[in-house]
Amino acid sequence: MSGHVEITEKRAGAVDIITVRGRLDAGSSEKAEERINRVLDAGGTNLLINLCDLDYISSSGLRVLLAALKRLKRDGGALRIACNNPQILEVFTMAGFHRIFSLSSDEATALAEFAAGP
Amino acid sequence: MAELTLRADLGALAAIADFLAGELAGCGDDLVFAVQLAVDEACSNTILYGYPGGEAGTITVACTIDGDTVTVTITDDGVAFDPLTAPPPRLDIPAEERPIGGLGVHFIRTVMDSVAYARTGGKNVLTMEKRRAGSP
Numbered sequence: 495m496s497g498h499v500e501i502t503e504k505r506a507g508a509v510d511i512i513t514v515r516g517r518l519d520a521g522s523s524e525k526a527e528e529r530i531n532r533v534l535d536a537g538g539t540n541l542l543i544n545l546c547d548l549d550y551i552s553s554s555g556l557r558v559l560l561a562a563l564k565r566l567k568r569d570g571g572a573l574r575i576a577c578n579n580p581q582i583l584e585v586f587t588m589a590g591f592h593r594i595f596s597l598s599s600d601e602a603t604a605l606a607e608f609a610a611g612p
Numbered sequence: 613m614a615e616l617t618l619r620a621d622l623g624a625l626a627a628i629a630d631f632l633a634g635e636l637a638g639c640g641d642d643l644v645f646a647v648q649l650a651v652d653e654a655c656s657n658t659i660l661y662g663y664p665g666g667e668a669g670t671i672t673v674a675c676t677i678d679g680d681t682v683t684v685t686i687t688d689d690g691v692a693f694d695p696l697t698a699p700p701p702r703l704d705i706p707a708e709e710r711p712i713g714g715l716g717v718h719f720i721r722t723v724m725d726s727v728a729y730a731r732t733g734g735k736n737v738l739t740m741e742k743r744r745a746g747s748p
Contacts, residue, residue, distance in 0.1 A: 498626075517625075517626060517629070519622075519625050519626070519629075519656065520622055520625060520652075520656035520659065520660060521622035521623060521625050521626065550629065550645075550648065550649075550652075552649060552652050552653055552656065552719075553653060553656075553716040553719060556715065557715075581642065581645040585719070588718070588719055588722050588723075589715055589718075589719075590703045594706065
């Protein structure tokens with residue numbers, strides 16, 4: 495059933511990677527926000543959010559991503575998003591978020607861009 | 613016409629998405645995603661803000677396919693709220709500076725071809741239509 499969201503964390507060098515799979519809607523965005531904040535509270539400043547296996551995102555999901563971006567910008571950190579799902583990317587575009595987020599098509603590319611700097 | 617009635621809590625959102633995916637199977641992934649997004653945003657608003665007194669009511673989602681047009685009607689017994697009165701978001705200012713509210717209604721207006729609101733018999737009735745790809 496599509497109701498589940500699965501969130502996993504890993505680390506690659508200085509980059510924290512949070513992968514969100516499934517549905518990021520009003521019912522699951524709070525859980526995602528808690529996980530992201532936990533990583534940032536622990537001192538993470540380079541955050542990669544992998545949405546390549548996300549099936550669905552609503553404005554509630556975008557709200558969580560925007561909050562993370564604002565917090566990292568304020569703290570001198572960086573957020574990059576990996577996503578290759580055209581429907582998810584269309585939601586970013588409708589919101590104008592494609593202009594403010596650093597989007598890569600896959601995790602390896604996003605990681606390489608962290609290494610390359612801002 | 614197929615219809616689904618659920619208690620208005622956040623757990624209903626995924627069930628509504630599954631219902632639409634089933635009813636609209638064969639209409640194409642992009643249409644299914646668009647209708648799911650519009651219905652999800654509307655139902656999220658109802659669930660989060662429609663029952664300020666506490667006890668959640670019910671939401672009914674009805675879906676019909678008539679020729680080239682998909683029609684979805686969402687009926688809820690929450691407080692009277694016309695989402696179409698929400699001002700459109702200022703997409704010309706940086707997203708960082710924008711209030712995020714209003715984005716859901718913007719999505720509904722963007723992905724659907726028509727949206728109409730009525731308050732009937734003490735219920736909110738939101739009717740949305742989308743033409744299938746390839747139709748004029």
